[in-house]
Amino acid sequence: MLDRRGVIHTDREGINEYKAEFARDTDMRTLDDAIDAADVFIGLSGPGLLSADQVKKMAPDPVIFACTNPDPEIHPDVAREARPDVIMATGRSDFPNQVNNVLGFPFIFRGALDVRATRINEEMKLAAVHALKDLAREPVPQEVLNAYERTEMSFGREYIIPTPVDIRLLARVSSAVAQAAVDSGVARKPFPAHYPLESINDVYGS
Structure with a gap:
């Protein structure tokens, strides 16, 4: 360092x-x-x-x-x-592979809040990392391709991490973090019955 x-x-x-x-x-x-x-x-x-x-x-x-x-x-x-x-x-959106904290923090907090975690521990952080890693290897939705005016995006040098506009982040990262909180004993509530979250409406129950 x-x-x-x-x-x-x-x-x-x-x-x-x-x-x-x-x-x-x-x-x-x-x-x-x-x-x-x-x-x-x-x-x-x-x-x-x-x-x-x-x-x-x-x-x-x-x-x-x-x-x-x-x-x-x-x-x-x-x-x-x-x-x-x-x-x-x-860290820029106009180059491939944007490293932005928006990929993590909204969904880490969402998962932690929904199980009333007493803290955010290493297990929860690692769960978020693995969720991002797994998502990067899956086919990219058409709406993401449209947002970046691309016809194709797949795991490789130009795409090693999901983009901030990928709606799947909400479901994958929040669920992974919530489950890790439950498994590591810092959750005060069970894994949410309304998970996985598919849209912002699911967050607010509307």
Whole structure:
């Protein structure tokens, strides 16, 4: 893990308790050091941080999540030119693979609320992740294709995660989270009888 000062390592002074949890015993000090042969880059920092030359140093089929908005850590076109084998995602809707918290938080809270969960635990978060993963491998509904003016979308480099306009998220993620809450013992109510939710009308019972 890196911050604005570089790699968070055990010999670095002035690390707060939150960063100390991620400190590693390593000789790496810079992003250029850390990116060499790396499988994954997840950027949540600022625009233009990652260069084409650094992308070229990554392992085969590198995964890059450049999530800064509106300008990502590296533009997808630059990343793909440097590495045609890249699996690229950003936080923007005008590029493939939009990583957006709207894929998770409304439905995680919906599932948690409907079973009156006492907390949102790791089991519930993982259930949401697996629901997204499974949904990405299923055929994409026509209404989603229409929204993105596409004739075809299927699991692959250009589609690794469902889109925010996919109505199936409501049913799949909410149900998975609610069931995980029940199974892990944090639910105060049983799995809802009115699940799966198919539309916003189901949420409000109208």
